[in-house]
Each structure stands twice: as C-alpha cells, then as structure tokens.
Amino acid sequence: MIWAPIDSLRRLAARTAPRSLVLRATALIFALALLLGLAFALVSARIVERRENTRLVNQLQQLVLTVENTAEIACYLHDQTLAREIATGLMKTDAVGGVRISAGGVPLYQSYRGTVAAARGPLTKIVQTIHSPFDAHSTVGTVTLYLSHAHLWARAWSFTRFVLAILAAEVLVISAGTALVVFVVVTDPIKRLSVELHRPRTSDSPALKVPSGNEADELGQLVTDVNTLLSNLDSLVSAERTLRIQHELSDRKLRLVLNQTELGLVIMDTQGKLQSWNPAFVRLLALEREPHEGDLFSRLPPLAQRTLQIDNMLRCALLGAQAYEADLELPQQSEASRRWVELSVNPLGPDQLLGVVHDITERKRSVAAAEALAMRDALTGLLNRRGLDEALVRLFAGGAEPGTLALLAIDLDWFKEVNDTLGHAAGDEVLRRVGRVIESAVRAGDIVARIGGDEFVTVLLGVGHVHRAGKIADDIVARLAAPLRLESGSWAHIGASIGVAQAYASEDSPAALLRRADTAMYTAKQTGRGRVCVAPTTAV
C-alpha cells in the first residue's frame, strides 16, 4: 500500500529528471537540502517551543517578583482593589494568560484571557506564595500566573518562521553554490572533454588534453585512460587497415592468378549450381555466352551429352569426399579442332564443390601419336604387325561388310640374297621401295603393312570377289619381278610370292584369314615363287 505512491513518485521523478548532469546534481542537492532543512525546521520548532516555554515561565516568575511587595500588602490586607490593580498590571504582559490572587485560600481577584479561559487540559502556571510583608515566615496568600499559550506559540512560530527563512536562504545559497562548484569543478571539464571527443578524429589528431589542475585526480585519470584507449584504437585501426590492404593485395594477386591460369576453375554448390568461375573455365569449355550464377554445371552446352555422368561425379564427390575425374571430349565442328578436357570435382568445405577443367587435347594427341607410332613400321612407314592386327580387328568388329575383304600375304623371294650381296642399307632401301610399290598398287583406303623381315600384307576393302584380289596380286608380282634400280646404282632382283584369301561372308576371324592367306602364299612359294596363289573360297 505504501509502495504505490512511492513507486509512482519514482516514475515521475524518472520522467521529469533532467538530462544534464549539472541540472540533475543541482536538483538532487536542492531536494536534499530542502528535506534536511524541513527536518531541521521541525526539530528546531519543537526545541524553540520548549525553550520559549521555559523562558516565558521564567519571565512570569520574574514578573511575579516585581509585584511581590504590593501583592504582600494586598494579601495581607485582603485588599481586592489593590489585588485588581496588581492583576491588571500583570495582564498587560502578553505572556500572562491569566492571574489569580488569593489570600487565605479565598480568591481576591482573578482574570483570564479568552484563550486561557476556554482552554481544556492542564495549563502551564506558576504559583508564588505571598508572605506577610512584616513576617517572612507567615504566608498570607498566593499569586498564580497562567502562561498564555497563544502568546507562546505566536512567539515560537515567529522565531521558527525566522529560522525557516534563514534556512531557506541557506538552502538556496548552498544549492546554488554547490551547483556552481560542481559545474565548475566537475561537469564543465567533463562536458568540454565530451565535446572534444565528439569532434571527428583524424589519424593525427592529438590526444585529449588533461584539464589544468586535474592531473592528479579522477578526471586526469579518466583522460589518461581515454587517451590510452584512443591510441589503442588508432593502432588497431591502422593495423586493420594494413591487414585490409594486404588482404586486398593478396586478393588481387589471387584474382590475377585465377584469371591468368590455364586451368578452368569453377565453384558450385552441392546441387551443381555455378557460384563463381574464371575466364579459363569459359574458354576451355568453349562456352558461347558467359554463364550465369545459378546455372547448372551438368547442363552447360558442351557437357549436355554427359549430364548424367557429371551429376554422378558430383554426387560421388559429395559422398566420398574425394576428387573424381573424367576425360570428356567436347563436341566439335571439325576433326582438326577436336578438343579433350579433363574434369575433376573436389569437395570444397561442407557445402561447396570445386570443379577443375584441364585441357588435355595435347596430351591426347601425343598419346594418339605415340599410339599411332607404335602401330607403324619405322623403316617403311607402313603399319606393323600390331597395326595390322588392330586394323583387322576394327574391320571385323564393325564397319566392313562381311565378305568384302581380301587379304594378300606378300613374301619377297630373293631379299635375303640382296641383303647379303648389297648390304643392309641396300636392303632397307629395297624394303622401302617395295612398300611404295605395294601402296601404289592398291587403293588409298586399303591397308598395307609390313609384318616381318620381308613379309608384307595388304588388306583390300570393298572387294567382293576373289578374282579381283587375284588380279591386283598379279599386278604386284609383275611389278616386283622387274629389277629395281637402287640409289647406289646397283640393280636388285627381288620377286614376290603372294597368297590371296577372301574373307568369308560369315564366321571368319582375322587370324583365320591371315592363316589362309599365309598357307596360300606358302603354296605359291613351294610351286616355284614369283607367282600368286589364291586360297579356296570355301571352308575346308
């Protein structure tokens, strides 16, 4: 119950409390001084009343003594007139509220002021015993003086009012003085410091100045602390700036590297949506237009045919947390501009993937070249055994119509003799010339291979009847029968034995074909050399 008004008072105080420190301090001091003043005023009023009481009682006491002589006579004589005269005189004093003069127990005269007559309760009074004027030991009467309380309070109040006025003046002066002192000593320096702090600071603005005279006290300490804070802040800011510059620098370097690098880099989210990429990425994938953020990687035009495979890659990368790679051939317009890229996907943190695109066209070409080289006979430039096997496998696997292949197994007759007679260099030249002869005898698409020391094979395509193959074989035999003039000027007589085998329309294999041609060639060799032998066309 008591708290409610106090609470609302507090809220009111909080609402109306001034913002300024000076005003708040002044208001507080004033309120405090006022409260104390009031308390003191109340206490002093009480004390004054009591003192006044005592003083007035003393006054009455002395008053009685002044009329004692006359009162003695009056009481001695039972003289009412004299008594009245005495009483009237006494009543002239404001402090006297009532007089009663009695002689021998009988009131001679009494008189009261209105307030005293009407007062209820005990009255302050003094009773003076009156003795005989001639005999100090004999009592003749009493004089009773009643204190006028109205007078007492009037006097007390006037004094209290005076005290209150002085206290009020004191309160005002002290509050004002205190406020002034507080302002000058505390709040004004603080305000000035605050203003200084408010000014926008540049990096070379000086530290706060300690107000003169405050070096050793709390303000000085505060200013020192603030300065320390500010210098810390400054160093932090400059350190941060340095770091930022460094960061920007390294960022720029990184960007430069990423932009210059030959590797295509792309960062995607877990669903394969593009987040960022570098120019090499666009270039390597030969994207016609710049991709947009959010485009799906697996649906980029060059990769559209491999969408599923790429999606799988991404999934595996996410699950296995390992990099996955795949070589992709990019669809191109022409054979010459065939391009190969190697794609690897690496997890990048918990929710991102890094795609790296690597142009491996050169590598692929080298590999192809190396492979191609491995299929060729270095001396003649024709296919070697491997090359032949590969070609036959390819022909038999798909493409060539069954039954349209014819294989010629060509064996040179007198190569060994030429080699022994004219030397290895001549032998090499002979082989080379033979190769060219055979090539010129067949069509461009036909396969020509050197499979052994002096063994050659040629596979004719699109030959439906063995008769035709036989004709070509005859041609080759005839050409090789003529002597060859070498560079050195010597003449070489070679000669060739050829076995011809036609591929079956069904159920045939490269090995079987070769075997048949070989057998036919052997037969040709056995029956006199320099001739053609055709393998039977039906299975034996």
Next chain:
Amino acid sequence: MRLLPVILLMLPAVPCALCAPARGAPGARTDLVVIVNPAAHIAHMSRVQVRDIFMGRLRQLPTGATALPIDLSVEAERAQFYRSLVHWSLTEVSSYWARLVFSGQASPPFRVQTARAAVQLVADNPNAIAYVPRTAITPRVRIVLDLGSH
C-alpha cells in the same frame, strides 16, 4: 598645634551630641508601650495583633470592637515604634500608606501631635489604641504591650 583645627571642627558637634537625646537620635531610645482604654477589656495583646491593627489589616480589637489606631506624629517615637513593630523605616510606612490611599480600602491611623494628646484620646475612647512613651501614661489607660526600647 596640629590638633587645633580638629578640636575647632569638633566643637559644633558637642551641642548636637548633648541635644541628641532630646531629639531622639539613633543612640537614645524611649521605652514605648501600647495602650488601650480600660473599657475595652483587653489585658494583653500580641505584637502581631498590634501590627495587624496599625497596618490596616485588622479593623477590630481582639474583643471585636472597632479599632481606632492612633499614630504619634513625634518622629523619633514613631520611627522607633514602626521599627520595632514591623522593622520598617518611616519612609517605607509612608509609601505603604500612600499606595493604599489611592487604591486600597485601608486608611492610615489617626495622627496626634503629642503623646499627651494620644493618652487623652485613648482615655476618652474605648476603641482607641495608641503607642506612647511609658513616661507619658496615666492611670486612665491600660498597657497591653510593652515594646521596650528596641
């Protein structure tokens, strides 16, 4: 030779000293008595009673009869009387009566000029009460109080 001016100065004092008793100087006292008329039938009175009558408090003799105090105008005796009775000087007594004349109901005692007149008055009046030197009394009055020479 030096003492001559002193003796000359002391000469006027001699006749004064001789006259003193006649004048009633402080050194010499008269034997005062308080007298009443025998018809008042009072044998004896106390100092207090006499005092009360002479100072106006009592207006009656102990018997109840109205009292008529008589004051002697002879200064020396009067002074001695009041000094002895109330221990007051005449000035004080005068001021006492002066006050009462204006405001009080009491009145001062009747004044006679000589002791003989006082005696005469007392002898003729049964209410009268006076004080006189013992040497002035006659058989027609009765002594009720002996104040002595104090």
